[in-house]
Amino acid sequence: MAKDTGPSYDDLATAFRHQNFEPLYFFFGEETFLIDELQELLIDEALDPSQHDFNLDVVYGSETEASEVIGLCQGFPAGAPKRVVVVREFEKLENNRQFKDYAAQPNPQAIVLLACTSKPNLSAHPYRALKEHATWSEFESPYDNEMPGWIQDYVQGQGYEIKPKAVQMLADYVGTDLQRAASEIEKLITFAGDATRLTADDVLAASGQTREFNVFELQSALGEGRPADAQRIVDRILQQASNPRSEAIMMVAVLNGYFDKLWKLQKPGALRENKYDLAGYIGVSPYFVEEYKHAAQRYDRSAIADAYSALVAADYELKGGASREASLVMTLLLRRLLPPDARPVAA
Template identity: 35%
Template sequence: MAEIAKGDVRPFYLVHGDEEYEREALVSSMIKALVPAQTRDFNLDVLRAERLEVLDFFQIYETYPMMAESRLIVLRDAEALTTDQCRGLERVFATPVETSRLLVVGQKVDMRRKFFREFSRRGRALEFRPPYDNQVPQWLQRYAKRQGVKIAPAAVQLLSQYVGAKPRELVSEIEKLVSFVGVGQPITASAVEQVAGITREASVFDLADALGKGQGKLAQKLLQKFLSQGEEPTRAVAMVTRHFQLLLKAKGLIDQSLSRDKMAAELGVAPFFLPGYLEQAQRRSAAWLWAGLSALSEADWRLKSQGRRQEHLVLDLLVTKLCRKH
């Protein structure tokens, strides 16, 4: 967008990737920047690959803009373009029209295909991938800023840990939180706890803590609390697995004489949560954590391979194993 704002406009743009929210935000911004609102009805055409006729495309592409310097054609679902369609469209490279811009949008675009390689070479290709777990806080902050939403760092971290790298669910939670706190009001960690269903009684910290102390009945109760809130069993196992992995990493950091901020950054958690991780990490042996991860891995495999009928049995056995290893 910075290039376009400076007047450096390319004839071809390819915007693709599985991360639809940032991808579509860019597409929307590009349309606004490239086609003035007052002439958009005349100079913006949106086409879809599955219904694309190459001859019709060129009739639009070669049409002179009306009351504007250029026109924009948006071609969506690029991954659905057939080989014949791509061959036909390649003519734009030989005879590009100076007053037309082509914006191709897709999800899983195969950049090995000649058409997309050439498109990228002659224009600009931008890929949007879903964030990794450690990138979720930054993703949330960018999204919130774009929406004009204020969100506290502790709320960002809590929401990141609860939802994980699932942009669609993150956006849904942000929308619910905005409705809860009111437009223009900041989102706090307390609001996340109330809206996202993360309560003190059913936090991943408490579940891991109960398992570490061998408190099987309490661990079962907290696990059932997760599930009653609509949490998928595999997701609950994944949350505890990630927590155990962070505890192992925390054990390795404790003896390194790092500042608290540095340790929090290394773990990828907010400083607000660091004391809890350190306290749990110091109380557990590395051997116990590794054994726990092994049991969690086995439970994850069984949940995915044995179906819903075995969920309660698998989870009961998991809690029993983890508590025995205390």
């Protein structure tokens, strides 16, 4: 049975754009970026900017208490059809249990959005009452395989097109962080200038890397068992970086996502599936499936587990756990990330 998480982001956004508002919304979950986006859209669609002074209140639960907020919610609009009240950090609002009664009888002349930064105890009031009476939705972090589609849709929503390779590079680069993805897309649009189609070269330009020396070519060099090329790419990236340690941390994060995909391909029978099913399963464009399949055949579960261990250790060192130079940390890391048949033979 599918998990009930309430209306989707797209459903809510469409309703807001069509001026279809409910008197009370209750949003919660880990993916606060989507909640932020809906909050801004709600305010933009419900109120003219000239109406903000008297009809918009955005408050934080950690800075106020329930009776004061309920007073705002029960107020009447001034020169506007509705007033809007947004309560961020609702879970931190002192005495928020008072919203149990408000949930049953919300002010029809207000649009109230209550937003939690995590998932609260939905079996306790006021959350139980809000789930029963309000329009509620839970926003969970996306899965890796959902990110390419999200990136594609977000770029199109900005009025641009994006090439499949650029989508994959972005997805590998940002992981499942929607806020970071949106920021990188905005950066790409700036780099693109007058162009309306974003390309892989744009992704590289925005990241300060080059077509030959970048973390995505590093992935390929590792998966194909080319140690000299992998080392040369890492050296050049670090030489060109204004902050080599931060650049190394980024490479470790992207490589962790790469090995996540190879791990998924270790599932019995996975490599025999068609490329479209595999693309959805590991979260890449069908165009790149063969590259991942070939790499997966050079690793076994033990080798990938060792790669994970090495990546965790490198991340710890680079984030202050040790004083070794970033270049040395990465050199030692590469030796453990190569496929077993491409690793140097110990003397």
